[in-house]
Amino acid sequence: MIKAGIIGATGYAGAEIVRLLMGHPEAEIKWYGSRSYIDQRYADIYRNMFQIVEDVCKDDNLDKLAEEVDVIFTATPQGFCASVINEEILSKVKVIDLSADFRIKDVKTYEKWYGIEHKSPEYIKEAVYGLCEINREDIKKARLVANPGCYTTCSILSLYPLVKEGLIDPATIIIDAKSGTSGAGRGAKLDNLFCEVNENMKAYGVATHRHTPEIEEQLGYAAGEEIVLNFTPHLVPMNRGILVTAYVSLKEKVSYETVKAVYDKYYEKEKFVRVLDKDVCPQTKWVEGSNYVDVNFKIDERTGRVIVMGALDNLVKGAAGQAVQNMNLVFGLEESTGLDLVPMFP
Amino acid sequence: MIKAGIIGATGYAGAEIVRLLMGHPEAEIKWYGSRSYIDQRYADIYRNMFQIVEDVCKDDNLDKLAEEVDVIFTATPQGFCASVINEEILSKVKVIDLSADFRIKDVKTYEKWYGIEHKSPEYIKEAVYGLCEINREDIKKARLVANPGCYTTCSILSLYPLVKEGLIDPATIIIDAKSGTSGAGRGAKLDNLFCEVNENMKAYGVATHRHTPEIEEQLGYAAGEEIVLNFTPHLVPMNRGILVTAYVSLKEKVSYETVKAVYDKYYEKEKFVRVLDKDVCPQTKWVEGSNYVDVNFKIDERTGRVIVMGALDNLVKGAAGQAVQNMNLVFGLEESTGLDLVPMFP
């Protein structure tokens, strides 16, 4: 059994790791780390866990935790993991960081977009970007995995085959993304109150959202050139789910079959990426609670653009599910262990 | 492996049986029966099942189906099961009927409340009321299980200890129940449109809802006397979840501890019934996607009443989950097999 510790176990992403590991046959949670709820019973904070989790919350001391577990998940605000990580920890345990601290290779880009100083730039190079479908082999050997962002996972997996195969002009990429509200976290903020979100919709972080450089960097690797793109997130009145609608210009006219073949090339053997049938648009509800990403595309011959769509559950494939998938890879388990989650509908 | 057939597999309750059996280690689905979607791919009707279920829908012929499976779930409108059931079927397979056809022992009561003639009254006596926590031993020996209604499961389990132990006056029972909209089924009706339900709430079936006699009968057995009660369902703008708030008068003053002990007596060893801590009110979200019923009570010394609360997921413990629990009992499996579902929050 893999012994797991979770720092930030009382946030929504951390709580989702708990949910998933409860059903994982090869892992058990040894440490529910929290800053706000130390010594409180975990099931008093997430009452869905009543009679399922009996533990109380502990602190967020990574050094101590590294003595007791095999893997640490840090589901913490930006800057935390970078500020505490060290060689001793990494020599003892695997670390899967759900924050952005080690996602971006260029520390200047990180510091510009996040507005904070990076406290452990020496580990950036070593850290592996944990997008399992793309970086599988590197992840297997990693000590430190940078778990991708929710928007980024959906955006990159939706666009990857087109970019990688050079079918589209990377300068034309526009990503319009919509997210449920759990992505905003469990902080008690006015903007996230029920009455402010319900029956409402808005864009936010326009031209400034921090997932932009992450998407640009990863798609840039696929393209073999630097990419600058537009990414606009929106808040939608639902708990879970991200929907990405991306617009890209084709370099030259191609048929549906050609593009479909390109998607199949990359995803046919991927359990968690489902390329939908022709003309079926992804819906967030079809993946809710599961680790799937549903993707599809539509060629608009009038404009020469492809409209690419992707849907995932931001707390699963967009966070905790991918983190567990990374854990499975790192520990040599079958990649989908504990992740055979059938989407819940309705 | 238990071979299962589902009639009505394209309704919400039927689809939930599919979801649950996908994760059941001892059962496999051999027949997706449907009236409306014969020969269509199941995953085209429930696209969450894309690449998970490859089968196409078949018809609803129970005689034929009885040749091919070990257990038949009928998730069908009232009257269907009673109109097709026969000795040959029951001699070959176990039948778990999710409709009301065999729930009510008095055929006149059934016919009065449901307004249809019962086509197989000869099987009413044999049928076992499938409320697992109450009728466990009988269910194990049953050929025909009448799976309880969603409201009734929640109402009965919430009140059972108080009624059984004679702490309350059965003539005072008032049940105010609230349900998410999936309980109304997948029929394309004006009343169930998003814009009619969203941001709205109403009572319906006031003093006439068909779950009333079912609750009365079952609680009557517990009380050892006939019970007449008020049951009022309400429609709430959410997909899943039933919340019951029941009001009953105590026969005499009792302490919290006494009542708590009574609940513990019946439920301490029940995996799927969670008696919450003092003063914690059940919430539907804490059981969503799982087979749990959360119950609690509050004594109001001013009025001499107990307010009893219960919450469950109407599609799981209120329908498909309980049906699978019944299947497990009937086939001698560990009762919770395939039902280790951790509630999803948020």
Added chain:
Amino acid sequence: MIKAGIIGATGYAGAEIVRLLMGHPEAEIKWYGSRSYIDQRYADIYRNMFQIVEDVCKDDNLDKLAEEVDVIFTATPQGFCASVINEEILSKVKVIDLSADFRIKDVKTYEKWYGIEHKSPEYIKEAVYGLCEINREDIKKARLVANPGCYTTCSILSLYPLVKEGLIDPATIIIDAKSGTSGAGRGAKLDNLFCEVNENMKAYGVATHRHTPEIEEQLGYAAGEEIVLNFTPHLVPMNRGILVTAYVSLKEKVSYETVKAVYDKYYEKEKFVRVLDKDVCPQTKWVEGSNYVDVNFKIDERTGRVIVMGALDNLVKGAAGQAVQNMNLVFGLEESTGLDLVPMFP
């Protein structure tokens, strides 16, 4: 033109007074009082008011405000109005208090349920309970109006005719109420986050909610005797709307026509109380945005109880609308001035 000042103009109830007075032909707002947003532009806090309200927020100094306006609305937390009210203020302006400070005539009851000391018990007697349909004549002469609570308005108006006419046994009154989330206010609390409320339902304040003694007192006046009852509020995932379902035992058997006549006696001429047609259950959406209360009842001959239902918009008839209705009465205007709001559906 009546000059109005609002203290607590940045809460949801205060903001609704703003919305209503914007459409009131005889009143204008001179003071947007706030504790948290002093000197900020009101339309920056409620951006629906952009280019409609140009004012900035001022403080909550009632003495100063009394110099500048004709009427003061206090949409403030419990205790505020009682702590600042004085004879000089009341000699200059009318005060309509939306808090509970002056609703309950027995100061001990107030202090017990609210857990705070009443700072101005000397005005309790003078204050008029502002339930317009019941206390119209007294309100017209009032200096200080205690605007009723949202749950109480709905509960009392639903039950009043039955209690007043002595058709029911007051000892049997049970009120099960359900409310949208705006009733919880605009405070940034974890419990009111979108993801905690959405797809969820719960009872709260069971046997302890502060609207209980208010309902008991007012219905007690109607009954001519002291009443002790059960009141249970529930939180529902919608912005606006309260639905009350009340259960009462009839003293003796009566016909639908008799009860209907009793309701008509009290409400036929009331513009804002709509007694629905037989068997039509009130829905919160049918009154949303308006000052209506929809009520109806169903006699259950099996149990001898009447199930009474009422629906209103908690921010309008349950708060701001009734406050404006009170203002109209106090200033001798036609009672419905500025309140001709057609419910918005869907």
Added chain:
Amino acid sequence: MIKAGIIGATGYAGAEIVRLLMGHPEAEIKWYGSRSYIDQRYADIYRNMFQIVEDVCKDDNLDKLAEEVDVIFTATPQGFCASVINEEILSKVKVIDLSADFRIKDVKTYEKWYGIEHKSPEYIKEAVYGLCEINREDIKKARLVANPGCYTTCSILSLYPLVKEGLIDPATIIIDAKSGTSGAGRGAKLDNLFCEVNENMKAYGVATHRHTPEIEEQLGYAAGEEIVLNFTPHLVPMNRGILVTAYVSLKEKVSYETVKAVYDKYYEKEKFVRVLDKDVCPQTKWVEGSNYVDVNFKIDERTGRVIVMGALDNLVKGAAGQAVQNMNLVFGLEESTGLDLVPMFP
């Protein structure tokens, strides 16, 4: 008083015309036309109108109706208005058609996108496209007004100043639009059931939605050249509201102030178009129930694009409100008569 008749009064858009005209001081409804509910009381179909509207529904005979009213609103499916309109009707009454029948000047384009034959092409030229802020003077003289679509109103008003002033390259226009569910109408369709829409999001009509040629034509007039663009609508789990996020490439670098000045040039005097403050993103809730369109833009210097955002209530400015605004223009009334609707929040 203007006498108005509504054909399709029992759809959501028709019902919203009813709501608005109830508060209009210069108009009264004489005819509630419906195909499905003839001879039924209107308030039985929309119970929010109980005791407000006493009329029963009549048929949809325009010839007859033209004898009795001054203006006819046709809130009907595509093809209806074109199939019944004639010279005699137009000689007697003004017609405001909320369908697409007369919106598109090129009949071939109409027939291609709508897949039906146009039955009255002879009136296409005469019909005035009823986007009040753009075509005000022509509308005043019109007999037949083609009321714009909901998506189109939001899209065009958001982009108009940029296109008209030639700041952007029209070939780069991409419009990503999101709509609440009332836009799908009141038909009892599976796709619009609460459980299918709630907690869900999807794109639909990708590259084929019928509002595309309407937007292209109107923006083409502004640009003085033919425009081909991408328009992608999405369904969001809320009742009302459209949010448009559009992406366009600047011809050359411009400052915020320059673009702001361009928006102010066109909208400063427009009551119903609110250009928000810098960096404030439109939210659908801020315009709910009102006739406002909120617009704003953000220049992304990294990509050279402008992201333009617009929000409106699809049933008001996107349908009924604009129809009433058109009526006001046609009849020489102050344009905002009856439309002083303050947005409802929350």
